[in-house]
Amino acid sequence: MRAREHASAIVLPDQRVAVCGDWHGNQGWARMISRALPHLAPDVSTILHLGDWWMPPGAVDEIFAETPITRFYLVAGNHEQWDEITPVLDKHPGEAVQVSELTWILPRPARLTIGGRSVLALGGASSVDRESRQEGQTWWPDEAITDEHVAAAIAGGSADLMLTHESPGNTPVRPVQKILRTNPHWFTKTALEASAASRAKVSEVWDAVRPELLAHGHMHVGAGGKTADGRRVASLGREGHEWNLGILDMETLRMATPSLAIIRGMAEQS
Template identity: 35%
Template sequence: MTAWVPDAADPRVVVAGDWHSNIIWAMKVIPRAAQMAPGAKTILQLGDFNIGRGRVAKAFVNMVDARCRGNGIEQVLITPGNHEDYGRLRSTPAWVRREPVRIGQHIWVLPHGYRFVIGGRTFMSFGGAASVDRHRRNAHGKNRDWWPDEVARKEAYAEAALSGPADIMLTHEAVNGATEATAGIEEGRNPGRWPADRLWASAISRSRTTDLWNAIHPGILFHGHIHSRAEATLEDGRRVYSMAPDERPGNIGVLELETLHWRWG
């Protein structure tokens, strides 16, 4: 993957969890992020942005663009989630070339395994995750809201694993054996009464993401998807941060790139 440098001089970046086309949240959280992180020009958004084609999706993109312009944010870089229009992404030449797809003036979607550098730190983005609520979603027609390529091909994980180490890894899917956010799932608890086949799909997606995380061995990993704020430092020193979704504390935070110090928003 080509290394893309949005702004090599940024002293810090903002990391954000799921936003779910929540316009009211975007109006609040982007100005707050700019206040928390003076000099930051980049928001790294961890998926379920709800990339789509309809009026709500377009209005959300327009609002995020407007809030970025008004608050000194030059780019929102999305690591796509499971609730994105992958049909739209697949139809763009940039996605086919495995390059960032521009969906707004300030908004880019990063392909699986994409690497870039900000503030001297190497980032690797690998989006996608399995939907445990697949049975409630529509895979066809005008109101489609599920795509089978919400989880990347097995070959994409293998290729990314061979691409070498990175300082920071961005995923939508969670990883096993890290924070308390996934402990219940790993132990077989199912308070949401999700179908067995969807729990199996989630386990496979998590396992592949975990294998990739171990292969890349970043010092820090950020993920969304689980809708829970959590953090952990492993025995080998690696840190994992699970981001909360829109409307909840822990949806954003600031990473200082020189020191790699993290603070929750």
């Protein structure tokens, strides 16, 4: 991974953007999105990816070449090629780094302005499958959200929209609450404790920044919720599942989530 350009301020005029949940390197699914999206939202030229992307940047260029997409911003997750991402980010502290024609990796944290709205992106998350992975090969400690990331994110002040990979701990999204309560995949106690600590960091930022909408991935469930004080949270599904793709209106901060059937149907038409 090599830096082409870097940018400290990202200001986009877009009124609508696409937001995607985890892809886990699935290029077939990315291609499905690339075929459906121009039919679903021909005005959209920006994709905000909420992490567990893990793809060669050149694949993004190739897959979206024949589409209106001109920018692909990554809010990194936990399952990423951190041995390549961290060095390029470290070379340009606080800046977004362009690593292919379309792909930009956002700093940790990042502030953007999209359609006149203030946006905070906070990448990173804890791997609950940590024990089945090999450090330096399929897992890196860089995945963690650090106290420095939290402090910098809060220091930037309020935001209308917050983008993360990790869920906040105090989420109002009921299907996410259920997963956290029941541990359906039998993750270990150590992994679950690290995961809870990671969610607490997101909560700390979320409660300070108080965005109207927070969108995240990682939990592999597509669902929404709202806090008692009116803050909305959208949890995006993983690749090939419902709610992996959202079309977000920056004026209303409402997100449309076309069904899998619609996405497949639209992709077949192209």
